[in-house]
Amino acid sequence: MAPVATPFFFYLLGGIMLLGGILVITRRNPVHSALALIVTLLAQASIYLMLYAPFVAGVQIILYAGGIMVLFLFVIMLVSIDRAGKERQLNSQWIVGTIAAIALGGLFIAVYAKGSGIFPEHALPMVENDNTQNIANMLYGQYMFAFEIASLLLLVAIIGAVVMAKKKI
Amino acid sequence: MNHLYEYIQSYLKSDQTPGAAGNMFWVLVYIMLVFAALSVAVIAMNWLERKILAHMQVRLGPMRVGPHGLLQPIADALKLLLKEDLIPAEADALIFWVAPFVVVLAAFTVFVVVPFGPTHAITDMNIGILFMLGVSSLSVLGIVMAGWASNSHYPLIGALRSSAQMVSYEVAMGLAVVSAILMTSLNATGTGTLSMIGIVQAQQAQGEWFIFKFFPLGLIAFFIFAVAMIAETNRAPFDLAEAESELTAGFHTEYSGFRWSLFFLAEYSAMIAVSSIAVTLWLGGWLRPFPNLLSGRAADLIFSLVPGATFLFLAAMCFFNTVRMPKHPLFRVQTMGLAGFGVVLALVGLVLFIPAVSFRVQDVFWFSSKVAVFMYFYIWYRGTFPRYRFDQLMQIGWKTLLPMGLGVLILTASVALLQQNLWHP
Numbered sequence: 001m002a003p004v005a006t007p008f009f010f011y012l013l014g015g016i017m018l019l020g021g022i023l024v025i026t027r028r029n030p031v032h033s034a035l036a037l038i039v040t041l042l043a044q045a046s047i048y049l050m051l052y053a054p055f056v057a058g059v060q061i062i063l064y065a066g067g068i069m070v071l072f073l074f075v076i077m078l079v080s081i082d083r084a085g086k087e088r089q090l091n092s093q094w095i096v097g098t099i100a101a102i103a104l105g106g107l108f109i110a111v112y113a114k115g116s117g118i119f120p121e122h123a124l125p126m127v128e129n130d131n132t133q134n135i136a137n138m139l140y141g142q143y144m145f146a147f148e149i150a151s152l153l154l155l156v157a158i159i160g161a162v163v164m165a166k167k168k169i
Numbered sequence: 170m171n172h173l174y175e176y177i178q179s180y181l182k183s184d185q186t187p188g189a190a191g192n193m194f195w196v197l198v199y200i201m202l203v204f205a206a207l208s209v210a211v212i213a214m215n216w217l218e219r220k221i222l223a224h225m226q227v228r229l230g231p232m233r234v235g236p237h238g239l240l241q242p243i244a245d246a247l248k249l250l251l252k253e254d255l256i257p258a259e260a261d262a263l264i265f266w267v268a269p270f271v272v273v274l275a276a277f278t279v280f281v282v283v284p285f286g287p288t289h290a291i292t293d294m295n296i297g298i299l300f301m302l303g304v305s306s307l308s309v310l311g312i313v314m315a316g317w318a319s320n321s322h323y324p325l326i327g328a329l330r331s332s333a334q335m336v337s338y339e340v341a342m343g344l345a346v347v348s349a350i351l352m353t354s355l356n357a358t359g360t361g362t363l364s365m366i367g368i369v370q371a372q373q374a375q376g377e378w379f380i381f382k383f384f385p386l387g388l389i390a391f392f393i394f395a396v397a398m399i400a401e402t403n404r405a406p407f408d409l410a411e412a413e414s415e416l417t418a419g420f421h422t423e424y425s426g427f428r429w430s431l432f433f434l435a436e437y438s439a440m441i442a443v444s445s446i447a448v449t450l451w452l453g454g455w456l457r458p459f460p461n462l463l464s465g466r467a468a469d470l471i472f473s474l475v476p477g478a479t480f481l482f483l484a485a486m487c488f489f490n491t492v493r494m495p496k497h498p499l500f501r502v503q504t505m506g507l508a509g510f511g512v513v514l515a516l517v518g519l520v521l522f523i524p525a526v527s528f529r530v531q532d533v534f535w536f537s538s539k540v541a542v543f544m545y546f547y548i549w550y551r552g553t554f555p556r557y558r559f560d561q562l563m564q565i566g567w568k569t570l571l572p573m574g575l576g577v578l579i580l581t582a583s584v585a586l587l588q589q590n591l592w593h594p
Binding site for chain 1: 295296300303306314328332335
């Protein structure tokens, strides 16, 4: 079978992601922003597919596009659109934000210009079929401790949310 | 020309799905076939649901258009296409316009990986089940978009209810699915699979449908999924998103004509999709009943006669009702129509008796008849259960199904470990 990971698809998906990202910050209507973010996340899932990581792509769709973004929309839909449109679109952290963005952009340009030594010359041959097994072996073998700590962190966040939301438990 | 012919022919010798063989022609043919079959199934479901519900409530149901109302769905479809397509003045036109297509796309894309037989699937992905769950979870986005873009109170409440419900039941559903996937790894190599075809083949290799595996653990997981899938598809008794006594029609109140019919199409094909997940994971997919208990050539022969016999039985029912039609001259056309339908069914039945055809098609027959049982259950639930209140719905999802799912998952894992380490050291 011909490989799908052609430059054409990469530029197409990258373009969709960029367009979605730009729409997220330029739309005044928060629901439109959230929908544009979903487009970006779906294009990102396709890029994972191109990188022969189908499991990551599936999880990206289920968790981000299907789960978290639905909850986002759930909250945003209850916001009054008329009032949200009149809110100031810049807040007082814009100076810090600009500095961080310029720094990150500079880093990208630096890597692009003289980073050829950082990456391996040839990509390792990746076997699509073993992606799920490999991730499972790494998560529950090599990185077991980090994985458990991350779960504990999430558990603390869940309990915290319940404690803050409920007056009487 | 000859080259093209060879390209088309080459797939017939392989024993792979067209997607895995990389043959674009057959991929397109399969997509067309699946799409056509789905549309026919949705039309049939429309008629069956009204008929079965009517008989459950001691009514006749549609009787006027065609014999026993058989042409009613076509009349309905025509009416919907001719209706005016309204977009409310204050609605967000773009999102209002896109929402039905998102729902339909999500509902139909899922069928790319549904295994109707070992080679009868459009393609087989190694993340098959994950893909199905992920893409079908995108349909909630369409519902939310429709509800919000209508800029009206009932649709918004319907969409909010629907999203809360689907996000909550997805958790229990996922846990049930994981416990079934765990069972696929109980083989010599110890590696499970997420591929839809692989899951059925694992059941074949282990000689047991997963619903009976580690009795009653498989059964409980299946039960959790069976409840969660009704909530996922927004059907009675969990149809709070479109509770007509409270919200008019819920999230699609403002939709009319063609756009409304897209929601209808998506709802029914999503029902078929989740039913086929349940069939694949727990009921042995395309495998015929008792593949191990009643094995051998005689059993194979008898079971290969079942598809044809089923169609002949349906044809016999048609002829029986043809005889029972009123003998009034006004009913002559309808009687002839019913007899003609019976003849078509009988012909299909006879074709299915040809060994070559029956050998190719029986997988598809067993898969679809298992799905059909689920579709009947959907109608049956709607005729039986009263609608739940929203807090009851949330209580079932979070306080009953979720702990049950967690328990089943832990127990399945422990039993599987025990079995592999103690009984087969």
